[in-house]
Amino acid sequence: MNPNNYLILAAILFTIGVYGVLVRRNAIIVFMSVELMLNAANLAFVAAARNTGTLDGLVVAFFVMVVAAAEVVVGLAIIVTIFRTRRSASIDEASLMKY
Amino acid sequence: MIAALIGLPLLGATVLLLGGRRTNAWGHFLAVAMSAASFLLGAFLFIQMVGKSEEEREIGQHLFDWISVGAFQIPFGLHLDQLSIVFVLLITGVGTLIHIYSIGYMEHDPNRRRFFAYLNLFVAAMLLLVLADNYFLLYVGWEGVGLASYLLISFYQQKPSAATAGKKAFIVNRVGDVGLSLAIMLMFVTFGTVTFEGVDAAVASGSSSTVTWIGLALLLAACGKSAQFPLQSWLLDAMEGPTPVSALIHAATMVTAGVYLIVRAHAIFDLSETARTAVVIVGAITLLLGAFIGTAKDDIKKGLAGSTMSQIGYMVLAAGLGPVGYVFAIFHLLTHGMFKAGLFLGAGSVMHGMHDDVNMRHYGALRTMMKITYATFGLGFLAIIGVPPFAGFWSKDEIIYVAFSQSLIIGLATLLGAGVTAFYMTRMMAMTFFGEARWEDDVHPHESPAVMTIPMIVLALGSVFGGMAMLFVGDIEHWLEPVTGFAKPEHSVSHSVLIPITLAVVLGGALFAWLRYGRRPVPVVAPTDVRFLTRAARADAYGDALNEAAFMRPGQYLTRSLTWFDSKAIDGLVSGLAASIGGLSARARRLQNGYARSYAVTMLGGAVLIALILLLVRL
């Protein structure tokens, strides 16, 4: 298969992720959209690694997975805490850290 | 030995100033003792000097190397010669008399100890001035007497007028100091030395313009210290000080330091016709200006101050005439030191009896109430107007004689000055001691105590015999000749013609004054419907008005506008920069609106931008 197709798929997934982050207010959905973007990037890395026949892309992909896992742990914990205190998971309402 | 001359009064001043209240009881005696001891030492040195042959009379004392930086080598050295010794005797002699007088005069002043400390400080500084062997050390004495003068003029510190007068004296003197500083710098740069000996030796090889500039700078210095035109204005205000101070500092000694400086630097003036001419012009203007001011003053001390200016004008003029005049400048300085100090002490004695009133319009008919004061003041009066054989006659006559030998105009100026002197002094005599009593109600004039009258008597004797003694016994012309040089004027009107003319002018002035003030009653309140000239003389010939318009007001304006400029423009620029950065930050802060999505959009925008740039650059 044409390797470009993988990249196009990755771009589409990434755009969906961006769209989700920008328009959704539920923190969980935003969070999942971020995961989607990370995985889109991973797909691109893997495709590139396959293309060039080197391991570099794969290594980075593993890194990203680790980072994503760590992020899920921290991020979900924060979201759960916010939900517990404010009874809401809307990110627009959590705007205390402004000027 | 020489150092002890200075050291004794300096020690006195130090003990009194550092000792504080503990020394109140005996402080004035210590001061008198120190001054007297210095006088006795001076007299001893004088006798020793007389005993030596002419070549050996000059002695020096090198104390230590004071400053040494590169070629700038200044010794801390003293130097006693025929010129210095006469000053030493004048300073310590008149100084001691005035110390004694002050015991009585300042008896009731709570700050008497401090007064005596300052007097001793003055004597020490003045001695340093005349004993220094280089211009730089002279400067220290020069400024030291200025400091003492400042402290003593503003001695009554609670009086704003006294504080202002002291400050004014110091600042005007500082203008003169600029001249002295520049002269010393020029000497150093040109000759590489500032000792009297070194400069005298090198001066002939200096370029004539440099020598002229040095001479003019020294003249500026002399103008400041000796209250010569155009720096004369401080002397009249200086009368705010206690009267003994006026007698010692502002009549007999300090104000004559300018004359000393010119005579001491004669090597420079000998070589520069221009500088000498400037000196003569300054002297002539001041001698007439001072006399003119003296004619209209009702304040007895200010009248005498105008007279002092005028008499120093004579000395400066004589000094400007060159080798023919130096000796007579010093001669007049010495006789003037005696009779003017006597006159001031007399004025102080009158004030003492009149509740410190200085207005002569409140005096009158005091000759019967204050016999000794009347007699001593009268002798001083005869000396200053130049009646033979009193002291002033001999010295003033010589100056007039020499002046005529150099230029008719200058000669006529000195002659006119003599007439005006006779006028204002007769006016002063008449208003104070003759006529009817115009005393204020609760004033009971009385003679001063012996501690005050004895110094007055001694000075009166000096006014009578001083001139003859110095001229005939001391042979002052030849005594000073080795130091200052001396030349007989080549051609002049002969003495036998000049003396009658001078006496006629003097008698005319005196008679005129007697007719106006002795024969007619003197109004108690000064008449206001007077001519312009009288008004000008009362206003010190508008010297203060001129200073105010030319320097003070522009200076104040400049200061105010610079203060504004500093806070608004310079600091404003810096603060403005800070404020604008702060304002910008405040605006930028608004971007942090707290919505995660807007941050995400910004990030996306940034990423897109970078991507676009990368693409564009590749293309």
Next chain:
Amino acid sequence: MLLTTLMLIPLVGSIVVFLLPAAKATLAKQIALGFALATLVGSVLMVLGLDNSSGGLQHVESYDWIPAFGISWTLGVNGISAALIVMAAILVPVVIVAGWWDAENSGRGTVKGFFALILALEVFIIGVFTANDLFLFYVFFEAMLFPIYFLIGRFGGPQRAYAAMKFLLYSLVGGLFMLAALIGLYVVSSRELGQGTFDYVTLTSLNIDPATQKMLFLGFFFAFAVKAPMVPFHTWLPDATAEATPGTSTLLVGVLDKVGTFGMLHFLLPIFPEASKFFAPVIIVLAVISIFYGALLAIGQTDVMRLVAFTSISHFGFIVLGIFVMTSQGLSGSSFYMVNHGFSTGALFLVMGYLVSRRGSKRIADFGGVQKVAPILTGVFLLSGLSGLALPGMSSFISEFLVLAGTYAVNPTAAIIATLGIVMAAVYILWLYQRMMTGVPSKEVEETVTEISRRELVAIAPALAIIIALGFVPQVALNVINPAVDQVQTYVGVTDPESAVVIEGSGS
């Protein structure tokens, strides 16, 4: 090791004082005074150990610090820096005694903190005057700011935060320019020598091409001009002194600002001789402007502390003038001026502090007639003032005259104009005296102003005594300074102009 030890004394003192319990205020003061006096003894021993026949660096010690960049812990003194160190070492105990109650009176901060900061400052002062590795100098130059920042910002007057921040920002910006120039100098040295260095002696022997010299010169000069301070980089000084305690102002103006002029003399002239000569005419003009600008603004002030600050700006004009005329009289005069100015301005600040703390106001108009109620204090005021106006007989006169005479030899116009400054000095001091001390005291003055206390007199007396003593025996200081000045002249490659007429055997 001597110089490092000298720095260790106040450092240990600072730490000890800081570690004391806050309640033991008196003990903290006594310990601080003890260490300050020990430092004084040490610095006097250091000067006595100097060899006055040589103008080079002495007591040199050098240890590697960051060899990769040619940075070392190199300390050394010459006559000029030694004189300044002694001056600082005298002023620190003076300030400690004079400011005995300043920390309590400020109502903020701890007493031990105040004295620990003063001792910490002394460490950096010694460091900055002895550092002969330019990087080390820079470190001390910046480190010095922080004790002062806290001394102003914690113990100062109502506007202290503004003043402290302004001081810090000005100094940091100046320092930044210096850092840039310093890196440039390092690059130049590595290009010339193969191995970059910050070593002072090595750098003085470098032949840097004129264009580069000028750029680097400007970077350093800007930092030093802000520090000195010269018009128009001066506005931080009046604000800082108006808010700081008098003791802090004394150290700030008396010692810290000298780092600027010392830097010009010790670093700019020897390392950038060509650029120094090139810029000298401009800097001379700036210096003369400073003299007049400072004096005129001093006349116009209504706040005593600001007034003294502006007189110092005028005095710094004289110092800079003497440095950039590059004659031996000018350079020695300026070095001596730095020492004298520390004492005379210090005395002025302290006596003003005495008055201000009594009356509770810094406005000149709130005083008047003090001589009636406090004659000794008035006398002390007058003596300090007279040294400020360079009265002959005081040491400040000798240094001022040396500067002027040294200037006249190469630039008569500047000398003549600068000489007029002495008239204005008389105006600002005597007018101040008249307004504050003479006249009839107001009711407030009579109630609040008391006679000088024994402690206050003991604090200020050494400064005044030194001013008068050095007026009569200036050679004590000049003998130490002169060889170092000769060395500077050698580095720059200038000699004194010959006098127009040379007479054999005259002059001494």
